Amino acid sequence: MEGTGYMKIAVALIPLLPLLGFIVTLLFGKRWGKHAHIFPVAMVTISAVLSVYGFEWAFRHQEETFVWNAFTWIAAGQFTVPWGFQVDTLTGVMLLVVGVIGMLVHYYSIGYMHGDEGYYRFFAYLNLFMFAMFVLILADSYLLLFLGWEGVGLCSYLLISFWFRKKSASQAGKKAFIVNRVGDFGFTLAMFAIFVATGTLQFTGVFEAAEKGEIAPSLMTWICLLLFTGAIGKSAQFPLHVWLPDAMEGPTPVSALIHAATMVNAGVYMVARSYPLFIQSDTAMTVVMVVGIFTSIFAAYIAITQNDIKKVIAYSTISSLGLMFVALGAGAWVAGIFYLFAHGFFKGLMFLCSGSVIHAMGGEQDMRKMGGLRKKIPITFWTMLIGALSMVGVIPFAGFWAKDEILGATFIDGYYLVWAVGLLIVLLTGIYVFRLIFLTFFGENRSDAEVQAHIHESPPVMTVPLILLSIPALGLGLLVGVPPESGWLHGFLEPVFFDLEHEPFTWIGEGGALMGVSLVLALVGIAIAWWLYMRQTDVPGRIAERVPWAYKASLNKVYMDDIYAVVPVGATLGFAGWLWTFVDAKIIDGAVNGIALLWGWIGDRLRPIQTGRVQNYALYVFGGMIALVVVLAWVWGS
Amino acid sequence: MSWSDQIGFPLLSVITFLPLAGVVLILLVGRGKPVVYKVISLIVTLAAFALSAWMLFAFKTKLPGMQFAENISWIKPLNIRYGMGVDGIAALLVFLTTLLGVIVIIASWNYVKDRELGFFVSLLLLQVGMVGVFCATDLFLFYVFWEAMLIPMYFIIGVWGGPRRIYAAIKFFLFTLIGSLLMLLAIIAVVYYVKDSSGALTFDIQALSKVVYSYHLQFWAFLAFFVAFAIKVPMFPVHTWLPDAHVEAPTAGSVILAGVLLKMGGYGMLRFCLPFFPDAAVTFVPWVVGLSVVAIVYGALVSLMQKDLKKLVAYSSVSHMGFVTAGIFAGIALVGNAAGIEGAILVMLSHGFLTGALFLMVGFIYERTHTRLIADMGSLAKPMPIAAGFLLFFAFGSLGLPGLSGFVGEFLSLFGVFEYSRWMAAVAALGVILAAAYLLWMFQRTMFNDRGDDEVKPSFALKDLGLREIVSLLPLVVFVIWMGVYPQTFLEFLHVPVQVILHRVTPSLNDTSAGIGALAQLVDSVRGLF
Amino acid sequence: MPGGDFHPWFFVIVAAWVLVCGLGVVLFRKIMYSAVSMVFCFLGVAFAYALLNAPLVAIIQILVYVGAISIVIIFAIMLTEVQHGGYDLFFNRQTAIAAVVALVGAAVLAFVALSSDIGQIGDKSLTPGLRQLSRLIFDRYVFPFELVSLVLVAAMIGAIVLATREKERP
């Protein structure tokens, strides 16, 4: 339905304000110096307030969808796409996540980026990111969503290579964008296919057509798989996950905002948004689930051995995203979004905390050089602990409810293997998250004396966001997700995921039992981590020696980067080089130059017939004449 | 018909020949006053730009046919007329040309330090030829402009170019000449076919595009025209003149070459290949689209390996122009697929802005570093952040970031290809991935990365872009964003002319596939393949 | 065999005479021998004209060729140095090829002449006499006649220009 005037203004301003912030900051930020943050942060704050208003609107109008086609974007032939926005409950949830976390990260960055050369640049980029992300979630068509989608990719690129003189950073930024492009390749084709099939790219139209069965099942599978390819890229699923760990080259607030809380969720959001399409294709759903669960366990396995504090969290993010896809694939749509919701907060929190740790350690990111920080930076410690517990899935933290719901769904739907793997993931999560906690905050500090001397708690501008974030990480589940599968959130999202059926959750019985199992496994994981890294600290090393291949594989990220360097990248470059140096230079240009040279060569060879002797010339005349007579007499004679 | 019968003011002629007035003025001024030439050139190109902008405003997008038409007799015995006029496509391209004309003058303000008189005269003459090509409504007038343009370009590359300029200039010239000579034969064949069948000798493009030619003639004449335009575009495998010409040409030459000259190929296909020879065009669709797709991927792959900035951008042009030809021809493959064709035209415009801008950037960088080798650069974003920002902007525009101009056109043209053949579209879409790869890799190696020797290398004392350079880039930035955010402004000009073309092609489709019914079945079967 | 108002043997004799003398011109080593041979060749041709009912041409032939051209040529021979020596001095390097080409040419032309069906025998009583010819020259053929006179003027002046070699006064 058409929204009210206020809503139009809000929806227009939500993305526009950060855009304004971006432009103004880019133009004048340098002059503002260390005050460069004021304007962009203000813009984002207003935007966040407005997005809360958007959420509130959705809250009030749960059964309605606000649609506003601002103007025609592209109209060529029958191809028409408006520049249109829509708000429904799903968008509302996303608005809340993006707006709130975005704002908090902005505040946090004031402290974190303080004194950096590119201070204003950083805020400009962040604002641009907010713009793109808002467009992404507010879009009412695939194409506009794609605009936001690529926009966040651009910002991700800019922010990852923020410290561009570090080669690894610029490399990582480039990698992130290109890998995402591979996914976009699928997304683009999916859009074409959707348009060919339905004649529109607007969600309402597409979904209507899908519900009417206008899309042939085989085509539907293709569409879904291609869309999912896009999601794989953006949400860092196997095999396109390789960019996310490298993306940690960016400043930590970026990791928190973009690579944990918002952008990487875009894939999940898009698949969830395409729910009416996906439910029509079992194949696609299965693929989504399988990719999700594989990615999840795969990332968890790698996370165990990583030493960089941010890399651990990065892999855990991949793992979590995998779980979200498992939920979507298993048909537990709300659970997926719920986990997204929760994950946004606790993973954002984790990253910001790790940022605080790094800040405290003077830039050090290697956990082997940390330890014993619990006392020195208590706020960070406690908030991070909340995040960790939430993530591992300890009752009653937010993560617990969401994760449990996903696992329960797989079990109930009969995907027992998936469920079993999910449990393993829970166990591993417990181990690696608390390995991080124990290595960082407990034991002795292993860094240089000089570094130790400077360890200090972060300023309030950083810690306050931590505290604020830890509240939802702690209590969100209780608020919106209890009772499981029929909590408030489920009712809220019902209009979007309209024909979901679920049985009421039973505390005592199957539901409760599953819950218990996963909780126990989580705790066991924590315990193992405690045992390995607090008690028997030599055991990890021994395990590594016992099964070196497993350890090395994990440490080296299962050699994915090396494989990529050879197969797609190396092969492409080799082929391209061959094309250039051989096909282009030798064959095509060779032919061109060859023909040119050939003429010259013939000319040179013919020159000697011009001997300069007059009787030779007379001979040519006479001989030519006789030859003509002979030839023609012969031709016409026969 | 006299001038005044039409619109009272021969707008298009004035736009076209204003630079000629500049040439006369410069010649009157005489040798040795470079500043005067620059000012004169700037004034006349600005005036031409202003007039063409006014033309766009006054253009009625809903009307079919040529607007601002002028038509007077030129060569009576052959009934060749001086016919000028623009439809939506031509109007946009004229605008693009005049815009780049101004920018190029600004950009080469300090670039040329030798024989300035000749340089600016050449530039202005070139603009006359280019605008004329887009405005001509007489086939012959078109051809005259088309060929006449070669000479100033030959001089620009040959006199003010790089070390291998002679090779590049002659290669450029000969490639184009061969194509256009074949086209000349085809023009003669077409015109005299009409004369023999209807008794009237005419070179009027509108009239000629309404005739039904025999298939035999269509086939060969299409090929001749097509080769001429394909060389100009340039399509794989006749593209090799382009990198050489681009690399050796001075910045202004590269900008014009990439920004306008390449567009003439696409424009020619739209104006001649499709309406004149619809049956043959339909026959050739698979080949042309196939070659275009090859060009897209090939150009992108080869760009990936380039060590020279200019060459990289040059090969990227091959890739991008592949979208143009693919979109145009895929657009006529199925009934009424205007999206592909309109997309192709948008790609042409956007490529004009973006690649023009990229060449400007390369030129600016070269003026500072005196090298174009990527390996010799690095971390340039530090001393020249504004330049880095602009380069990044244009690079992202070029790789098709939604919201910037490159995206809309490429998306639509790819969509056209998709409707024709999903596999070709899939392969072509690889080009989009590769575009990101080569552009970002280039950007990383030039602007990013630390070379770790700040003090040793003098490049860190480089000056950032000055006001003049920024001014020359800003209009492009504006149009790139405008076209990305609200391409309707441009698309509106295209609906009617594209419909005219499609209207002309549609009967051929019916003929070749036995009616709409069969075609519909064909469409269905394409969809059914999924 | 050629018929007409003379015996075929006359043709054979004339033909042999002309050809032998012609060969003499091109084959004699000494240029003076060639010149003399040429004079005889011209005489033979004049005899042939007489046989062909063209006494006027025969007379002019003797006057112009034997009388004038031969003398001019002999003067030219006198003016230029005469070479002595072997055949390699008198014939150039392509003599063998020239001989082959000339022989092939002769063969082809002879074949053509002997195999053609085109010609018809005309009515020889219509052969114009001297009076008719002179009338023709000054009537129908006055245009070429005038042109020929211009040619002679041109040749004369040209020869003088090339031969006298004087500088133009400025």
Add this chain to the structure above:
Amino acid sequence: MNALYWWLLLSFLLFCIGAFGVLARRNVILVVMSLEIMLNAVNLALVATANFRAGAKGAGTLFALFIIVLAAAEVTVGLAIVIANYRNRRTVQTDTFDELKG
């Protein structure tokens, strides 16, 4: 096969003899002489045709007369050129004149 062709045959042969002389002799004066032989062959053909052929009788004869005169002019010019060359190079050997070539 009629009488005309025998005369034409004679003319052909004489023509080829002359041509051989032009092609093979080194002395330019001999080349000029051979040219005259060729022109005589032409005249022979013309006069023979005029005698035997139906049609414009006088034309052939007159053509022959014109050619005789033209031949005279040609010899004049030719020998003047030969003399001019002889003065420059002191030779009448054809193959010494090969400064211009290629």
Add this chain to the structure above:
Amino acid sequence: MPLNNTVSVILPGVVVAVAAIVVFLADLFLKRKGGLAWIAVAGLLCGAAVAIGQWGQWTAGFAVWRVFTGGLTFGRREAVVGFAGMIGHDRYALYAVVLFCAIGVLAVLLSDAYLARRQAARGEFYGLLLLIVTGMIGMAISTDIIAFFVSFELMSLPTYILAGYIWRDEKSTEASLKYFVTGAFSSAILAFGLALLYAATGATTYSGIAAGLAGLQLNGLAADGFLVVAFVLVVTGFGFKVSAVPFHSWAPDVYEGAPTPVTAFMATGVKAAAFLGFAKLFLMAAGADWTHWGHIMIILAILTMVVGNVLALPQRNLKRMLAYSSIAHAGYLTLGIIAAGKSGDTLGVSAILFYLAAYALMNLGAFGVLIWIRARREYDYSLEGLAGLGRTLPWPAILMALFMVSLTGIPPTVGFWGKFYLFTAVIQADLTWLAIIAVVMSAVSAYYYLRVVWYMYFREAPEGAEVTEEVESSQVGVITAVTVAALGVVLVGLFPGPLLDAAEGALRLLIGG
């Protein structure tokens, strides 16, 4: 003036011939030889004026030919044919007269300073040149092989002399000798061919020959060996004069050795006359027998286009390069005759008429620039000698570039229209494949023409190549000629209408007009 007045029929030729005599006489009396050039120019202009004046009175173009291609009644023919069929003075001939006179004027303008500087006798030069023009006019108006051959010789003999006119120069006399030997040789061949044509048909007038050939065709004798030989011999004579391969080899040597103004004149005037004269001969006398001479010409045309262009590629001497280029152009022009013969249409001939005019303008211009440069400084006609000309002598350089562009055939220059018109004729005659060969070869030719441009502009002059102004020689004539040629190239290039009209009008029969 009544049309059957025989003198009026040859009036332009008479005017030029008289002018020649006047020049010869004036040479005896005039002390200042500079005036001779103006007498010659005046004579030529008078000839052209007469021809232009007659244009309106002659209503038939290419009249007699049209009799046999079905265009004209016999009575009309009487009106334009003089001397009992010896002369066909039609608009075609008038066009030719104007063209020849124009070429003559430009050649005279180019020669004056050149000859004066070399202290060569100018009176005789101009007289001979005017006689050549007379011969050229004779070729164009003849409709009888006797008149044709005599005109041919009148054109040829003085040309041999002019080629060796700078008798101190060994190259010049060598050129003259070569031209004479090969020229006289091919004259003999041509004469023999004409004699055989006469033998085959029993007639010497073009119309008579055409009737005779028609009779032969009726009897199924069109492909008789005799006729084949006759045609080959005539084509050989033609091929020699227009320097078609393989009868071309004299041209480069003679063009290089001859005095540059003479070369310019030979390359344009003599060639034009040969084309126009032979085109008339072939088309009027043997138009119906196209297959036979036509195929010979196709072979020649292809060989000529290819060999001419290919051999021009390695040339470093500009005169020699232009010689080969003129060979190549002869190939293109031959296409026009072929097309006209094949299609029986006038288009091919109009194309030749136009092309010759265009070709004359640009070639005279190019040679003129060479003379101009030579007048300004030491120059050996080499490409290298042109290096940096764009800086040292900007005006000659820019004009040279213009002529080269025109020779390449780039619009809007006159060379382009020539090619366009010619290709039109060829395509109209269904000989597109020949046009494609021509197109490919003209792309090849672009290389060597543009090479001149790049030497002038893209290369720098070597050290010490400063301009030496020679005071004793006036450059007025050269500059005038080159400027006229350049203006012609540009103006006719921009507005070819009138010339196209003339070239078409020369062929068109204006019944009742």
